[in-house]
Amino acid sequence: MHPILFSLFGFNFYSFGFCISLGILLGVLLLTNRTQKALGQQSVAWMIQTLFAVIIIGFIGARVLYCFYYPEKFTEAPIALLLQGGLVWYGGLFAGWAGLVWLARKAKQSVLQIMDLVTPSLMVGLGFGRIGCFLSGCCFGSPCHVPWAVTYPVGHLTHGALVHPTPLYESIGAFALAGLTIWLEKAFPNNHRGVASGVLLFGYGLLRFGLEYLRGDKLMVATLSASQWMSIAGIAMGIGFLVAWGVRSNNRQFNN
Numbered sequence: 199m200h201p202i203l204f205s206l207f208g209f210n211f212y213s214f215g216f217c218i219s220l221g222i223l224l225g226v227l228l229l230t231n232r233t234q235k236a237l238g239q240q241s242v243a244w245m246i247q248t249l250f251a252v253i254i255i256g257f258i259g260a261r262v263l264y265c266f267y268y269p270e271k272f273t274e275a276p277i278a279l280l281l282q283g284g285l286v287w288y289g290g291l292f293a294g295w296a297g298l299v300w301l302a303r304k305a306k307q308s309v310l311q312i313m314d315l316v317t318p319s320l321m322v323g324l325g326f327g328r329i330g331c332f333l334s335g336c337c338f339g340s341p342c343h344v345p346w347a348v349t350y351p352v353g354h355l356t357h358g359a360l361v362h363p364t365p366l367y368e369s370i371g372a373f374a375l376a377g378l379t380i381w382l383e384k385a386f387p388n389n390h391r392g393v394a395s396g397v398l399l400f401g402y403g404l405l406r407f408g409l410e411y412l413r414g415d416k417l418m419v420a421t422l423s424a425s426q427w428m429s430i431a432g433i434a435m436g437i438g439f440l441v442a443w444g445v446r447s448n449n450r451q452f453n454n
Contacts, residue, residue, distance in 0.1 A: 199334040217330030225319035259293020260285035288428040314394040321376035332365035340414040341363035362412045371405040391445040400436025403429040
């Protein structure tokens with residue numbers, strides 16, 4: 199746990215903010231390269247502007263869902279929680295994705311193509327963001343006795359216990375999904391629209407559903423955590439994307 203990366207002239211530079219910034223930077227570079235290959239140099243500026251708009255929308259969605267998760271905190275200090283509260287990834291994902299669809303339609307771009315182009319960058323951003331979570335001590339895991347278990351310092355809720363490094367599990371999974379979606383586009387060069395988006399929703403949904411059993415800070419709703427319910431929705435959406443992609447592939451082959 200190392201929440202403050204370093205201090206300079208009396209200002210603290212936080213690990214979480216640094217990791218988020220690094221993830222955004224690398225995600226932008228990846229998206230720039232992919233956009234140049236798929237749409238040409240003339241589309242790069244629009245795509246980068248769109249990505250930053252989606253990031254802003256996503257942060258708003260992540261903060262709003264956090265307030266929804268903890269209504270008692272919001273009631274006590276609504277302005278403070280909106281400005282300085284936590285973030286819920288699913289709120290950012292669904293809000294950002296809705297914003298992306300709207301912006302793509304407005305620009306008369308292929309929604310599926312734009313979603314697929316952005317998908318790996320989202321996973322790269324999440325991967326670095328979870329490293330920031332680990333360094334900040336949030337999203338911590340439940341007690342365990344595995345060889346790679348970690349312990350947090352004095353002042354942390356889990357101090358004195360060995361716990362799962364769940365943010366690092368999710369970081370590894372996010373990077374793997376980024377690589378998988380890029381590989382799938384190369385594996386299906388003539389018919390890949392929608393497959394990356396479907397794999398993201400389905401794959402991340404499965405990953406997060408399982409990881410919730412290892413987290414020590416989950417919010418339970420009935421028999422499952424709130425994020426597990428949202429994971430189920432993501433898995434269902436991912437299956438829908440992949441089924442639609444399969445139907446289009448079969449129709450194209452039949453017509454040929």
